Amino acid sequence: MRRLVPVLAAVLSIHAAPALADDSAVSRLVADYEAWWLADDPFTAGRLGDAAALARLPDVTPAADARRKAALEGFRARLAATPDAGLSDEAKLNRDLLRWTVESQLSRLSFDEARMPLSSDGGFYDTLDYFGSTTRIRGREDAEAWIARLEGAPGLWRDHLANARRGVKTGFTQPRGTVEAVIKQLRDRQAVPLDDDPLLKPLARLPDTIAPADQAALRARARAAVERLAPVRQEILAFVEGEYLPAARKGLGARALPNGEAYYRFVVRDHTTTELTPDQIHEIGRSEVARIRARMEAAMKEAGWEGDLAGFLAMLRKEPGFYAESRQDLLEKASEIAKRIDDQLPAWFATLPRLPYGVRPVPREIEAAYTTGRYFQGSPELGVAGGYMVNTYALDQRPLYELPALTAHEAVPGHHLQIALSQELEGVPAFRREAGYSAFVEGWGLYSEKVAGEMGIYRTPYERFGQLSYEMWRACRLVADTGLHWKGWSVDQAKACFLENTALSPLNIDVEVARYVSWPGQALAYKVGELTYVRLRDKAKAALGERFDIRRFHDAVLLAGPLPMNVLEARVDAWIAAQKPAA
Numbered sequence: 264m265r266r267l268v269p270v271l272a273a274v275l276s277i278h279a280a281p282a283l284a285d286d287s288a289v290s291r292l293v294a295d296y297e298a299w300w301l302a303d304d305p306f307t308a309g310r311l312g313d314a315a316a317l318a319r320l321p322d323v324t325p326a327a328d329a330r331r332k333a334a335l336e337g338f339r340a341r342l343a344a345t346p347d348a349g350l351s352d353e354a355k356l357n358r359d360l361l362r363w364t365v366e367s368q369l370s371r372l373s374f375d376e377a378r379m380p381l382s383s384d385g386g387f388y389d390t391l392d393y394f395g396s397t398t399r400i401r402g403r404e405d406a407e408a409w410i411a412r413l414e415g416a417p418g419l420w421r422d423h424l425a426n427a428r429r430g431v432k433t434g435f436t437q438p439r440g441t442v443e444a445v446i447k448q449l450r451d452r453q454a455v456p457l458d459d460d461p462l463l464k465p466l467a468r469l470p471d472t473i474a475p476a477d478q479a480a481l482r483a484r485a486r487a488a489v490e491r492l493a494p495v496r497q498e499i500l501a502f503v504e505g506e507y508l509p510a511a512r513k514g515l516g517a518r519a520l521p522n523g524e525a526y527y528r529f530v531v532r533d534h535t536t537t538e539l540t541p542d543q544i545h546e547i548g549r550s551e552v553a554r555i556r557a558r559m560e561a562a563m564k565e566a567g568w569e570g571d572l573a574g575f576l577a578m579l580r581k582e583p584g585f586y587a588e589s590r591q592d593l594l595e596k597a598s599e600i601a602k603r604i605d606d607q608l609p610a611w612f613a614t615l616p617r618l619p620y621g622v623r624p625v626p627r628e629i630e631a632a633y634t635t636g637r638y639f640q641g642s643p644e645l646g647v648a649g650g651y652m653v654n655t656y657a658l659d660q661r662p663l664y665e666l667p668a669l670t671a672h673e674a675v676p677g678h679h680l681q682i683a684l685s686q687e688l689e690g691v692p693a694f695r696r697e698a699g700y701s702a703f704v705e706g707w708g709l710y711s712e713k714v715a716g717e718m719g720i721y722r723t724p725y726e727r728f729g730q731l732s733y734e735m736w737r738a739c740r741l742v743a744d745t746g747l748h749w750k751g752w753s754v755d756q757a758k759a760c761f762l763e764n765t766a767l768s769p770l771n772i773d774v775e776v777a778r779y780v781s782w783p784g785q786a787l788a789y790k791v792g793e794l795t796y797v798r799l800r801d802k803a804k805a806a807l808g809e810r811f812d813i814r815r816f817h818d819a820v821l822l823a824g825p826l827p828m829n830v831l832e833a834r835v836d837a838w839i840a841a842q843k844p845a846a
Contacts, residue, residue: 331372555731618683
């Protein structure tokens with residue numbers, strides 16, 4: 264099992280590198296790792312501008328995993344043989360973060376997670392739908408590449424089915440409720456008419472550099488490829504209904520899996536990038552629930568409510584004035600909030616990304632079981648903007664008093680700002696720009712909801728209550744995820760925290776708890792990360808007093824790319840020291 268990146272003053276990249284540093288060994292190691300990684304991951308390679316990769320799909324077979332393990336063990340050995348002596352601060356940071364990455368990947372491979380390729384949040388069967396909504400065809404080569412992926416999908420899907428059968432054989436499966444949700448997803452997807460299939464979207468508008476006759480031929484080929492997927496979809500549905508559902512694990516929690524206790528401990532460490540135990544995180548969650556509830560009750564009184572919190576929540580869930588009148592109305596309100604936040608960004612951030620973002624509806628073919636909002640990563644290399652995705656399904660479950668906090672989290676100053684800045688960093692290796700340390704990324708999203716309040720984005724007591732309700736949502740995640748996967752809770756026990764303490768709609772709570780059941784540990788990242796950001800900002804303000812500059816603090820936090828929490832803290836400590844006048 265991996266250990267977290269050691270905290271070394273040298274990894275902070277705040278101070279200048281020694282003049283005689285020899286970083287060549289680390290540079291070669293990083294280059295070799297990135298060449299291997301991008302050859303192995305065509306989805307990321309394509310998004311980063313590799314035209315050839317846009318035509319490829321990943322290899323998910325056990326033989327490919329064995330090759331991955333061998334390659335990663337080779338990188339581990341080379342990392343272990345790289346000494347500190349003669350390395351610049353930046354090279355030490357690159358080496359230590361690469362070590363973290365390699366150890367995390369090896370640990371995941373050791374648990375053979377490929378055996379569980381589906382969840383209530385989606386699976387291999389809808390990955391290409393996501394790419395269909397973000398793929399931009401710039402010429403014939405791009406069109407041919409997309410069609411190649413469509414034509415390769417049956418083989419990829421059947422490889423995933425083989426992995427899932429291995430999960431059935433070894434008892435590494437999702438619980439029944441998750442499998443039933445997947446069955447509904449598969450049936451709903453089968454019902455999408457061919458003319459509306461999201462896999463055909465990339466070819467709906469082709470550049471005029473492609474002759475009309477050739478455009479028609481490309482579309483016909485894509486249509487034929489999508490038609491050939493229909494029997495494979497039926498094969499997947501038959502497998503999930505006939506083989507997987509009867510083999511669904513009996514318990515809800517990850518602890519019910521073979522070697523489940525070790526697996527859950529791993530995902531907790533991996534998503535939080537800390538050494539906190541499940542029990543410690545559970546208690547942090549309970550403490551945060553109590554603290555936030557007191558603030559919610561104060562906001563409730565500010566709104567003029569004289570009853571109890573339960574009554575206020577019931578009123579919020581039923582009052583028609585708190586809900587949009589149409590899908591377009593919801594999108595327009597989200598867009599207006601986004602532009603108000605854009606207007607405030609320069610006062611809070613010294614460095615802003617060049618890549619813009621759009622406000623888009625969640626695709627209708629997935630909206631029923633999808634979260635209330637999400638961020639779709641863009642690609643500067645491919646000319647694709649980031650996407651703030653707003654779920655316009657079931658409008659009576661999408662309260663407007665929560666929309667400002669959702670926008671701050673998913674768009675700016677949340678995911679889009681942080682991820683686009685990371686994508687645009689110069690002189691930082693790609694594996695760091697693309698790093699997915701959940702506590703950093705999701706913690707930043709939750710921290711951004713607080714920043715939006717400081718910007719003045721929440722204009723009514725109800726919107727301020729909505730932000731607190733969203734923060735409570737993440738505190739309840741700590742309680743619910745550890746309750747489900749560590750303490751043996753039922754779904755009803757997990758839902759209780761959300762129903763009793765948040766203004767979330769019943770549908771949102773159902774979708775979210777289903778996600779926590781099927782994706783152990785991920786829900787812990789938000790609050791653990793956000794608490795770290797808040798603590799580090801308070802530390803910096805206390806140390807620097809009038810010298811504290813929020814814009815420069817945010818630069819210090821964001822401009823090295825995503826980091827594990829202990830490395831982030833060391834970086835902020837070094838930044839604080841650098842701001843103080845010389846003795």
